[in-house]
Amino acid sequence: MLAAGWLIARTPFSADLSAFLPASPEPAQRVLLEQLHSGVAARTLMLGVEGGDARQRADASRRLATTLRASGHFEQVHNGDQEAWATTGEWVFRHRYHLSPAVDAERFSVAGLRAAIDETLSLLGTPAGAALKPLLDSDPTGETQRIAEALLPAQGPRIEEGVWASRRAPRAVLMLQGRVAGGDLQAQAALIAEVRAAFAAVQREPALAGLQLQISGPPLFAVDSRERIETEVIELAIAGTLVIGALLLLAFGSLSAVAIAFVPVASGVVAGIAAVALGFGSVHGMTLGFGSTLIGEAVDYAIYYLIQARGAAQPGQGWRHWLVQSWPTVRLGLLTSVCGFAALLFSGFPGLAQLGLFSIAGLCGAAAATRWLLPALRPDGAPGVGLRRWLGVQAGHGIAGLQRARRWVWLLAAVALAVLAWPRGPLWHGDLSSLSPVPRALMALDTDLRADLAASDAGTLVIAQAASAEAALQAAEAAGARLDALVAEGGLGGYDSPARWLPSLATQRARLASLPEAPVLAARLAEATAGGPLKAERLQPFVAQVQAARALPPIEPAALAGTPLAPLLEAMLFQRSGSGSDRAWVALLPLQPGAQPIDAAAVRTALQGLPGLQVVDIKHELDSLYQRYLREALWQSALGAAALVLLLAVALRSARRLLVLCLPLGLAVLLTLAGLVAAGVPLGILHLVGLLLVVAVGSNYALFFDQLAQGGPADADTLASLLLANATTVISFGLIAQSKIPALAAIGQVVAPGALLALLLSAACIRSRMTRRSA
Structure with a gap:
């Protein structure tokens, strides 16, 4: 007993619910379970701010987001406020010819330039025109607009007073992603306590004192489950000891x-x-x-x-x-x-x-x-x-x-x-x-906040596994070409892909190689704009920036470090833990349903013949x-x-x-x-x-x-x-x-x-x- 007691004193105790997940799943199932345990989802918190009026909730959302960003403990703090994306927008604009899916040799032919410029000019009279007009001289072909269209989700949160808000309830919403590992419950508990402390500081403002904070997400579930398990263990042991002790006392x-x-x-x-x-x-x-x-x-x-x-x-x-x-x-x-x-x-x-x-x-x-x-x-x-x-x-x-x-x-x-x-x-x-020990009320709140953020869990994924990040991105691009056809036919509402945030090196080099030299581009511009409202002489900044882009190297993943794009890429492109073949690179492509539920069999048929791809119906798996x-x-x-x-x-x-x-x-x-x-x-x-x-x-x-x-x-x-x-x-x-x-x-x-x-x-x-x- 003394030896056992010494061993127990040196033994860690855990409440990690992954112990009740299977130990030897299939390869596709293993990817899912790894994401549940240590992926981006395991580090994401969703917040709701209720009470007061829309202006008060928006003010509290901005104050809370500013405090949490300044702490340095969160990779992402999103509340719909675009200020954090200002520098990222400049980076995307500078690398638009690396990222735009429309860039190819045909795009910079005379006919391609004429069609692109005409399309951009036609948008000036729309609500998006105010954002496009300052970019007209340097981006007349609208590559920035196309990148934005490709990166925007099919649906997003409602904007109220400049921040995200619920579509169904008087509530401002935020989304956070911590820097600590999902399985580190002690660190996750500290982050949750930090969020609550930051909101308590916001509430000290007299005008915001009546607001309430709601928190949900896998980190809260894990921490709450640990506390629940610890409490129940103590309560069950005490209750069992007292009841059985009383029974034995009566008997003996x-x-x-x-x-x-x-x-x-x-x-x-x-x-x-x-x-x-x-x-x-x-x-x-x-x-x-x-x-x-x-x-x-x-x-x-x-x-x-x-x-x-x-x-x-x-x-x-x-x-x-x-x-x-x-x-x-x-x-x-x-x-x-x-x-x-x-x-x-x-x-x-x-x-x-x-x-x-x-x-x-x-x-x-x-x-x-x-x-x-x-x-x-x-x-x-x-x-x-x-x-x-x-x-x-x-x-x-x-x-x-x-x-x-x-x-x-x-x-x-x-x-x-x-x-x-x-x-x-x-x-x-x-x-x-x-x-799961998570209470139904907490699960209901989680469902509500996900609906507010338009972040409901994707029911179907395309998983691409390869020996390197470059190969995984190329596989994702090949899958994307087939999925685009399904989207056009109405079989899918859309999909996300890491290749949209970071195209493969091969694709980037092909796009940069399609950019013409300055004399050729100038001559084509003159012909493309002849007789049109936009004169070629006005587009000299465009010619200069195309030449600057030709000299830029392809974007490596390290170039995104420290930007809001990095966590978004890491959520869909990562290297699995382990050794040997287990350390494969994985690209995730979440599929979005259209008017009808996703037909996984139709997706498999569309992707047939592409190596390294798996279509995973999460609930079915x-x-x-x-x-x-x-x-x-x-x-x-x-x-x-x-x-x-x-x-x-x-x-x-x-x-x-x-x-x-x-x-x-x-x-x-x-x-x-x-x-x-x-x-x-x-x-x-x-x-x-x-x-x-x-x-x-x-x-x-x-x-x-x-x-x-x-x-x-x-x-x-x-x-x-x-x-x-x-x-x-x-x-x-x-x-x-x-x-x-x-x-x-x-x-x-x-x-x-x-x-x-x-x-x-x-x-x-x-x-x-x-x-x-x-x-």
């Missing part, structure tokens, strides 16, 4: 006995945490939350010992009596539980594998403390009597009644089968979001990912149950006893499953884990009743120990069922009723001599 009537009963629990928790620390290098907060269930199951061993070691003929020899009569059954029950939990070790979710290892090591630690430590502390069991004798007598009456009424068990089983057979779609379903691991979990659970049955077969050496012992476990699973389906609970992977635990925990009760059936001790103390052990397990898992963390609540919702049913059905189905004696 001795504070020292209650204290000793928690020795195996403490030993099990320490052993479980240390084992996870050795196996995984860190311990997830969810694992500790699940560990509170260990209070209910580990204390069972102490209950069995403290009650069943009483009544020895010679003082100090009660532990020997227990060792002969009860320890073999407890040991076999421990092994069956280990078989059940072992299935979790092979889960594709690292978080579930942690739960399995924690439970196995914890139960072994608790059993070891019961076997070797409690006999030294209490050789003759618990000294107090309390309500234990009364509990044992009532348990005897209850068992006799259950065995008389066991014909009703078959009726219940028939009803359960009918419920499960009723057509209602697939029995097992759910998705990855079912594991995440659903298939979840279904894949659900199928694996079904097989693993079946193997765990088979291992448990095999272990019992070896130990019992009787097919009849094995069948009688497995019957109540199977019925407990059947009735629990039917009850959840009848209650409309969507069954997912964690409910499956819970059913496996029902078998693992319930096997302990079945084994004790089998021992009674073979002529084992059937006094009131033995029955009281079974009843108390079951009560502590049901209470601990019942508390977890109330958790606000779905991953924990799902397990509690299954195991609490399932463990109770396992006890009742074992009592009803396993007939023993005890029935005649109690009668």
Whole structure:
């Protein structure tokens, strides 16, 4: 225990929800999961400012944005104010011939120049004319206008008082992107605190004191989830300890006995945490939350010992009596539980594998403390009597009644089968979001803010992977040429591409090579403008700037560093972490739906023949990912149950006893499953884990009743120990069922009723001599 404590003191604890994402997804799915964990989305916050009038909200938005930009902790702070883009606009204008998709040799022919100049002149009478007129002499072909058209999103936030505002509510909106890694929750929490502090400073202005700040986004979800998990772990542990401690005090009537009963629990928790620390290098907060269930199951061993070691003929020899009569059954029950939990070790979710290892090591630690430590502390069991004798007598009456009424068990089983057979779609379903601890109210706010920013998640992506950034950009350009045709046909509303912000070097060189030399351009201009309202002599700045552009080198990614364009490019062009082939460069092209939803099959057909491209329907991929691991979990659970049955077969050496012992476990699973389906609970992977635990925990009760059936001790103390052990397990898992963390609540919702049913059905189905004696 000292060595384990030393190890725990050196072990980091985390609440990173990626532990409950699959460990070995497909390549396209891996890109998605990496983005969820550490991509730009994982560093993006959305803010809303409510209250006051439009002018007050706009003033607060500008003040808040100015403060956050000055902090240097954010890569992007956007609120619709264009001042931050002033220098970027100058850079784009200087490199317009690198960036404009219209630049080619035809563009600078006489016919091309004439058409481009005529189009620019026609725009002077439109609302955009005021912005174009100052650029007319130096950019008569309108390349700046075309870059702007290509870069503007299909839809954007509404502008009110010069800043972004909601289309549906009186709210100013902002979007931030932090510089810290998405998985660094401590740093993310500091950024969120900084945002709140900056807004508090804004509120000190008397005119802005009544405004309220709303925050949403993945960093807030992660930080909020960590705090929620930490809080629930403490609350569950305290509640479980108090409730179970009070129950044991009533049963034993001795504070020292209650204290000793928690020795195996403490030993099990320490052993479980240390084992996870050795196996995984860190311990997830969810694992500790699940560990509170260990209070209910580990204390069972102490209950069995403290009650069943009483009544020895010679003082100090009660532990020997227990060792002969009860320890073999407890040991076999421990092994069956280990078989059940072992299935979790092979889960594709690292978080579930942690739960399995924690439970196995914890139960072994608790059993070891019961076997070797409690006999030294209490050789003759618990000294107090309390309500234990009364509990044992009532348990005897209850068992006799259950065995008389066991014909009703078959009726219940028939009803359960009918419920499960009723057509209602697939029995097992759910998705990855079912594991999320984020409250619905916070998710609703996130949806509202995304709608305000016109930043709803793209449902379909084109992913281009290549060995270099240049190759990834060329692949994105090839895909863009095919996607443009879909946009023109109406199959897509539009798409984003990193090649719009940074064309490949090959494309840039081709565009620069198409720019004519000064004498040639001047001659073509004279011919193109002949008879028109714009004279060639006025366009000498245009000729000079074309020649300057010819001398500029192609734009490298480093040239965008420090500009607002850099984070936008990094969101769509990045190098994956890892080594070897895993460090491929990835270009993301989010697709925007048109009048109809995106047809992923049509997009795949349009891109057919282009190497290195994948079309990913995000919802479909995440659903298939979840279904894949659900199928694996079904097989693993079946193997765990088979291992448990095999272990019992070896130990019992009787097919009849094995069948009688497995019957109540199977019925407990059947009735629990039917009850959840009848209650409309969507069954997912964690409910499956819970059913496996029902078998693992319930096997302990079945084994004790089998021992009674073979002529084992059937006094009131033995029955009281079974009843108390079951009560502590049901209470601990019942508390977890109330958790606000779905991953924990799902397990509690299954195991609490399932463990109770396992006890009742074992009592009803396993007939023993005890029935005649109690009668």
